[in-house]
Amino acid sequence: xxxxxxxxxxxxxxxxxxxxxxxxxxxxxxxxxxxxxxxxxxxxxxxxxxxxxxxxxxxxxxxxxxxxxxxxxxxxxxxxxxxxxxxxxxxxxxxxxxxxxxxxxxxxxxxxxxxxxxxxxxxxxxxxxxxxxxxxxxxxxxxxxxxxxxxxxxxxxxxxxxxxxxxxxxxxxxxxxxxxxxxxxxxxxxxxxxxxxxxxxxxxxxxxxxxx
Amino acid sequence: xxxxxxxxxxxxxxxxxxxxxxxxxxxxxxxxxxxxxxxxxxxxxxxxxxxxxxxxxxxxxxxxxxxxxxxxxxxxxxxxxxxxxxxxxxxxxxxxxxxxxxxxxxxxxxxxxxxxxxxxxxxxxxxxxxxxxxxxxxxxxxxxxxxxxxxxxxxxxxxxxxxxxxxxxxxxxxxxxxxxxxxxxxxxxxxxxxxxxxxxxxxxxxxxxxxx
Amino acid sequence: xxxxxxxxxxxxxxxxxxxxxxxxxxxxxxxxxxxxxxxxxxxxxxxxxxxxxxxxxxxxxxxxxxxxxxxxxxxxxxxxxxxxxxxxxxxxxxxxxxxxxxxxxxxxxxxxxxxxxxxxxxxxxxxxxxxxxxxxxxxxxxxxxxxxxxxxxxxxxxxxxxxxxxxxxxxxxxxxxxxxxxxxxxxxxxxxxxxxxxxxxxxxxxxxxxxx
Amino acid sequence: xxxxxxxxxxxxxxxxxxxxxxxxxxxxxxxxxxxxxxxxxxxxxxxxxxxxxxxxxxxxxxxxxxxxxxxxxxxxxxxxxxxxxxxxxxxxxxxxxxxxxxxxxxxxxxxxxxxxxxxxxxxxxxxxxxxxxxxxxxxxxxxxxxxxxxxxxxxxxxxxxxxxxxxxxxxxxxxxxxxxxxxxxxxxxxxxxxxxxxxxxxxxxxxxxxxx
DNA sequence: TATGAATGAGGCTTCATTCAT
DNA sequence: TATGAATGAAGCCTCATTCAT
Numbered sequence: 001x002x003x004x005x006x007x008x009x010x011x012x013x014x015x016x017x018x019x020x021x022x023x024x025x026x027x028x029x030x031x032x033x034x035x036x037x038x039x040x041x042x043x044x045x046x047x048x049x050x051x052x053x054x055x056x057x058x059x060x061x062x063x064x065x066x067x068x069x070x071x072x073x074x075x076x077x078x079x080x081x082x083x084x085x086x087x088x089x090x091x092x093x094x095x096x097x098x099x100x101x102x103x104x105x106x107x108x109x110x111x112x113x114x115x116x117x118x119x120x121x122x123x124x125x126x127x128x129x130x131x132x133x134x135x136x137x138x139x140x141x142x143x144x145x146x147x148x149x150x151x152x153x154x155x156x157x158x159x160x161x162x163x164x165x166x167x168x169x170x171x172x173x174x175x176x177x178x179x180x181x182x183x184x185x186x187x188x189x190x191x192x193x194x195x196x197x198x199x200x201x202x203x204x205x206x207x208x209x210x211x212x
Numbered sequence: 213x214x215x216x217x218x219x220x221x222x223x224x225x226x227x228x229x230x231x232x233x234x235x236x237x238x239x240x241x242x243x244x245x246x247x248x249x250x251x252x253x254x255x256x257x258x259x260x261x262x263x264x265x266x267x268x269x270x271x272x273x274x275x276x277x278x279x280x281x282x283x284x285x286x287x288x289x290x291x292x293x294x295x296x297x298x299x300x301x302x303x304x305x306x307x308x309x310x311x312x313x314x315x316x317x318x319x320x321x322x323x324x325x326x327x328x329x330x331x332x333x334x335x336x337x338x339x340x341x342x343x344x345x346x347x348x349x350x351x352x353x354x355x356x357x358x359x360x361x362x363x364x365x366x367x368x369x370x371x372x373x374x375x376x377x378x379x380x381x382x383x384x385x386x387x388x389x390x391x392x393x394x395x396x397x398x399x400x401x402x403x404x405x406x407x408x409x410x411x412x413x414x415x416x417x418x419x420x421x422x423x424x
Numbered sequence: 425x426x427x428x429x430x431x432x433x434x435x436x437x438x439x440x441x442x443x444x445x446x447x448x449x450x451x452x453x454x455x456x457x458x459x460x461x462x463x464x465x466x467x468x469x470x471x472x473x474x475x476x477x478x479x480x481x482x483x484x485x486x487x488x489x490x491x492x493x494x495x496x497x498x499x500x501x502x503x504x505x506x507x508x509x510x511x512x513x514x515x516x517x518x519x520x521x522x523x524x525x526x527x528x529x530x531x532x533x534x535x536x537x538x539x540x541x542x543x544x545x546x547x548x549x550x551x552x553x554x555x556x557x558x559x560x561x562x563x564x565x566x567x568x569x570x571x572x573x574x575x576x577x578x579x580x581x582x583x584x585x586x587x588x589x590x591x592x593x594x595x596x597x598x599x600x601x602x603x604x605x606x607x608x609x610x611x612x613x614x615x616x617x618x619x620x621x622x623x624x625x626x627x628x629x630x631x632x633x634x635x636x
Numbered sequence: 637x638x639x640x641x642x643x644x645x646x647x648x649x650x651x652x653x654x655x656x657x658x659x660x661x662x663x664x665x666x667x668x669x670x671x672x673x674x675x676x677x678x679x680x681x682x683x684x685x686x687x688x689x690x691x692x693x694x695x696x697x698x699x700x701x702x703x704x705x706x707x708x709x710x711x712x713x714x715x716x717x718x719x720x721x722x723x724x725x726x727x728x729x730x731x732x733x734x735x736x737x738x739x740x741x742x743x744x745x746x747x748x749x750x751x752x753x754x755x756x757x758x759x760x761x762x763x764x765x766x767x768x769x770x771x772x773x774x775x776x777x778x779x780x781x782x783x784x785x786x787x788x789x790x791x792x793x794x795x796x797x798x799x800x801x802x803x804x805x806x807x808x809x810x811x812x813x814x815x816x817x818x819x820x821x822x823x824x825x826x827x828x829x830x831x832x833x834x835x836x837x838x839x840x841x842x843x844x845x846x847x848x
Numbered sequence: 849t850a851t852g853a854a855t856g857a858g859g860c861t862t863c864a865t866t867c868a869t
Numbered sequence: 870t871a872t873g874a875a876t877g878a879a880g881c882c883t884c885a886t887t888c889a890t
Contacts, residue, residue, distance in 0.1 A: 034246030037884055039852095048851045049886085059885065172384045221874085228874095249859060260876045265861070267874095433870095458670030461863055463873095472872045473865085483864065595811020596804060645853085652853095673880060684855045689882065691853095855887080862880080869872085 017055050020045045021069065024062045029108035033063055063112075070109040071135050077102045078139045088150030092169075095143065099173050140166050229267050232257045233281070236274045241320040245275055275324075282321040283347050289314045290351045300362030304381070307355065311385050352378050441479050444469045445493065448486045453532035457487055487536075494533040495559050501526045502563045512574030516593075519567065523597050564590050653691050656681045657705070660698045665744040669699055699748075706738075706745040707771050713738045714775045724786030728805075731779065735809050776802050 006014070023045035027036040038059055042049045056062045081094035103110050144166035150156040160168075218226070235257035239248040250271055254261045268274045293306035315322050325344075356378035362368040372380075430438070447469035451460040462483055466473045480486045505518035527534050568590035574580040584592075642650070659681035663672040674695055678685045692698045717730035739746050749768075780802035786792040796804075 032246070034244070038886080039884075042852090049853095050851050050888085051849090053886070054850075168384060171386070172380060174383070225874090250861080251859080261861085262863085262876050262878095263874075271860070456670070458668070462865080463863075466873095474867085474872050475870090477865070478871075591811075592808060596808045598807070598811050649853090674882080675880080685882085686855050686884085687853075695881070851888105851890085853887105853889095855885105857884095859883080860881090863878095864876105866874105866876080867872105868874095 013055065016047070016051070017065070020047065020052060020055055020062065021066050025066050025109055025112065028063065028066070029111045066109060066112060067132055070106050070112070071132055073106060074099075074102055074110075075135055075139060079142065082139075082142050082146050087155060088146050088153055089155045091146050092143075092150065095146075096169075096173065140170055143169065225267065228259070228263075229277070232259065232264060232267055232274065233278050237278050237320050237324065240275065240278070241323045278321060279325055279344055282318050282325045283344055285318060286311075286314055286322075286325065287347055287351060291354065294351075294354050294358050299367060300358050300365060301367045303358050304355075304362065307358075308381075308385065352382055355382065437479065440471070440475070441489070444471065444476060444479055444486065445490050449490050449533050449536065452487065452490070453535045490533060490536060491556055494530050494536070495556055497530060498523075498526055498534075499559055499563060503566065506563075506566050506570050511579060512570050512577055513579045515570050516567075516574065519570075520593075520597065564594060567593065649691065652683070652687070653701070656683065656688060656691055656698065657702050661702050661744050661748065664699065664702070665747045702745055703749055703768055706742050706749045707768055709742060710735075710738055710746075710749065711771055711775060715778065718775075718778050718782050723791060724782050724789055725791045727782050728779075728786065731782075732805075732809065776806060779806065 020041065024036070024041045027040055027044060038049055038052055041062065042052050045052070047055075052062070056065065077098040078095060081098040082091050084091055084094055086094065140163070144162040147156060147165045147169075148162040151162065156165075232253065236248070236253045239252055239256060250261055250264055253274070254264050257264070259267075264274070268277065289310040290307060293310040294303055296303055296306055298306065352375070356374040359368060359377045359381075360374040363374065368377075444465065448460070448465045451464055451468060462473055462476055465486065466476050469476070471479075476486070480489065501522040502519060505522040506515050508515055508518055510518065564587070568586040571580060571589045571593075572586040575586065656677065660672070660677045663676055663680060674685055674688055677698070678688050681688070683691075688698070692701065713734040714731060717734040718727050720727055720730055722730065776799070780798040783792060783801045783805075784798040787798065
């Protein structure tokens, strides 16, 4: 894992890439991949089109880089929470909070990311796609294992399959976070994470289930 | 509500429209709106391009027709459940089941629809967009009012704002249904709706909350 | 020259043709040949597209019919004036007045006609074109011969070639009449024909105006 | 009036634009705006279609550029003559000669220009149109003022309104120049300008021609 | 290395014309 | 005979990508 120190050139290039990604991200998340031209990205990033092609293989590669980056952050945050200290319940809570934080900090990128993982528009040549989905699957498995651990420890009472539970929580989170971003002005992830926690962990049933 | 009987011509046209919508739906849901050309739709529907333009105003109009149709079905099913008979809890359960059913029956269309209502990159001239979102909002309000009613009736114990609860349930459903569709082969909505019900209504907490 | 009496059918067809020509004329003169579709003509004329093709060979044929019709009226009026009674000077005056009258009565059609004969856009497969230009040429020759006659008779003093004179008068008229039509509201051909007469004839009059 | 020196790139672009305008002009004047495709222009100019769109905003913009250019030349020549030295009569003569010269040098472009200003079929979004017509109107007013001055100076005897006179002269010129161009081979503007002068001025001369 | 002009395939849409009803 | 839906060629324009400078 020893990285050769980067030359000045290389460091510069990395910085440029970041600037391009910033610009592209804003445009993609505002207008959608297919409605953004390389020209527009170049203009927003204040580079020439040619330079874009020096920094990235092609348009799709820019998209890929954005997604991979946010997926990385997501995975890091999720792993940090789920593999951290504390009992399973605490780790689930940490996970929920971590997701909210990542969303808060990467709002537009997440929008793109979720549009990929959750259902939509992954209309790319297979392989890329799958890379991201694979990542997503690993997090889900991790989440499931923590839920299972919580079940064994008597902290959670569900008798649902942990995979399903994981999917439920993940889905709940994803949906909420998207909503959170859609509402333009009043984007307050902390509220939503509270709701998720409440709903997921406490259930909606009346105290006396026999009434149901 | 008496409809004038349609001429043969008109009936034929309606059938043709349906065929085009079928073809377009498959293509859109497989490749995404911007990656599907009118030519491709024409070929899949076995019409000429010109005919497409006799049946629909333009490409966006085809999209719109698909979305509006499934949105109608969705709304009908949702209203049927939420405004049906039974106590609020039963109606919520009916709603969950109804959603699952609609998804089961309209799988690819729903994919498009959800990609619309839930967060995704939707880049059309406002107005259409808003029409669909407005519809979605109305369902959410209806759902919230049933939840609230359930709360007042002592059937649900949440002290969360009903709007947030509604969002949570809707999000949970949406996320699940998308997952359900993604998994290609093993698409079993009934499992997912069971999970949603369980998670949403029972909560994940251990029996003894004090342990948490 | 004995015409077989027309059947009811044929008479009807002629009437239909006139209605189509009316509609087409208005559209062509307002928007230009290439900016008017057969559909639009059909709608304005309140026929179906198919009927248009029963009445005329194709779109160009409609145009042709319009032009030929107005060219006929023009030629008739011009010949009537130039070959009428009176001395050459009087016949020239009659010609000027006749042109003004034809314009007044056929304003939009003339616009099309002039756009053909005078410089503009005769972008049709040769042959048609030439038919109209030929007609125009014949009128010009007739005009030239009257002018020449006027010269020989000592009524006009120009020593210019009569062909040139004819061209000048014709151009003057055409330009004026176009102007006349352009000015929307205040379309008063009588003024313009007065101007033309004044300019052309005062210039062309024999030294002794009392002879006129 | 100091112009920043153009970069080589910019000069090249200007040259390319000229080449495109050349090609487009020939095609437009031969076949008419709507009968010429961008592809044809590209082929004739030996550029790709894409390059056309780098040089011009769209097809109409090419047309506009052609027209504006010739309108500029026309206006310059006309003003030079009408505002030049000499008495009104001499300036009128200079104007007639200038028009003939401009036509001689810009024959196909003038054809397009005249098709615009003189009457026909101009179906563009207003504004452009009006810009050119406005220009034309200004020249006419200038011409009228010179004619009026000539009248006050006793050089011209007409009692027609100077505006009408201007229109007459302008129409005469326009019509002649168009003729001149139509006759393919024998395009000799000097003859026509002689005719115009003869017709217009003999008619308009003060009673005593010796004063001219 | 950085630029941005050049390329041309391909997208959406229109429309003259045909032909089954 | 009258209709108008069906056709598909052709038009305008965009844009990812390349490459000479």
